[in-house]
Amino acid sequence: MTSFPGLGPSSGFLQSTAWRASLALVVVFVMLAMTGWTAIRGTKDDANPLATARAAWRHATFHGHPLPDPDSAPATVRAFFATLDQAEGQQLADRYPLAVGNMGGAPVKLRYSANRMAIDAARAVEKRRMGDHRLTPVGRQEAGRLMHRLESMMSSGRQILAFDPAGDGRAAEVFGDLTTADRVSVVVPGVDTNLSTFERTVKATAAPVGMAESLYGAERSARPQARTAVIAWADYTTPAGVGVEAATGQLAEAGAVRLRTLVDALPSGDSVSLFCHSYGSVVCGVAARNLPENVTDIAVAGSPGMRADSLSGLGTHARVWAMRDADDWIQDVPYLEVGGLGHGADPVDPSFGARILSAAGADGHAGYFAPGTRSLRNFALVGVGALTSVECASGAPHCRADLA
Secondary structure, eight states: OOOOTTOOHHHHHHHHHHHHHHHHHHHHHHHHHHHTOOOOTTOOOOSOHHHHHHHHHHTOEETTEEOOOTTSOHHHHHHHHHTSOHHHHHHHHHHSHHHHHTOTTSOHHHHHHHHHHHHHHHHHHHHHHHTOTTSOHHHHHHHHHHHHHHHHHTSTTOOEEEEEOSTTOEEEEEEEOTTTOSEEEEEEOOSSOSSTTSOOSSSGGGSHHHHHHHHHHHHHHHOTTSOEEEEEEEOSOOOSTTSHHHHSSHHHHHHHHHHHHHHHHOSOOSEEEEEEETHHHHHHHHHGGGOOTTEEEEEEESOSOOSBSSHHHHOOSSEEEEEOOTTOGGGGSOOOOBTTBSOBSOTTSGGGOOEEBOOTTOOSTTOTTOTTOHHHHHHHHHHHTOGGGOOBOTTOTTTTTTOO
């Protein structure tokens, strides 16, 4: 037995306890340093600027009258803004950009304008953090990366429908004219989606912006005369990595509520289709039962499950489509749910009951929206309503049944 001279039982216990506490502090510090998120004492940055903006809106008046609650139904918000002229609406957006930019029912173009201002303010914060030596080098590098991402989001022609800089951040972007679209497609992405990963320059179609832009182009090619819009919807908190968060439904349940709110607030869209990738298909599965009647189609790709044992378990009126590339690693996850872990049956198993589409050319888990793939073309055909033209998966020739 190893002994330490000069230490009795009591002092040994105290030293052991102190050593454990010190070790714990060292581990915590190293983890924070590695991620770049060491604390900054005395910073004046708002940890939740959207919540602050909404609180200010709630306590404000306009022309002597209280403003509608930002959580009001979209119809209520829409009716309020209809009483304002363009200058008055812009005045509110200038004063409360984050509140207006994320308010369902507010005019879409006004939301775009408001979010541009909110993004510029967030960009200024990250630019300041780049030179803040109270951050670790990794933290300053991450601030620089996010600043450049925000600068990209401010580029001319970008239509940012939602923006929240709190935490890792959330956003949604529109391709096409959302106010006149007859058909609206919503791309719901999976894990590790935040402001930093909202778009990519390499393998662009593996990120939400690239997915949506690619789908919009494919829809335009499939039916040029159709009035379509596509939303890259990264406006929910996604799991970080493929750990416990990704294996449970807690974040999917919260995301499903936000997804329903988005659909309820759309200014147009006789037909809405959801295109749900990876963990995004869990969100869509949880949301399915409570979606409005105008959600006609739910299409999933690379799904770990939809938290249901069968199509009937989803409780939806919408048509459900599923696809998976032969080389997608997701096929190796256990398709079951035990004690809250796992997401249920495999949507591409014929016994589930979904319409199985070809994913030819998708090349793995992140390739479903790549141009030239059968997976993208099938998604586009669903999005524009050309359902009898989709290509079924091999061995599943009945996916077009009852569509004529």
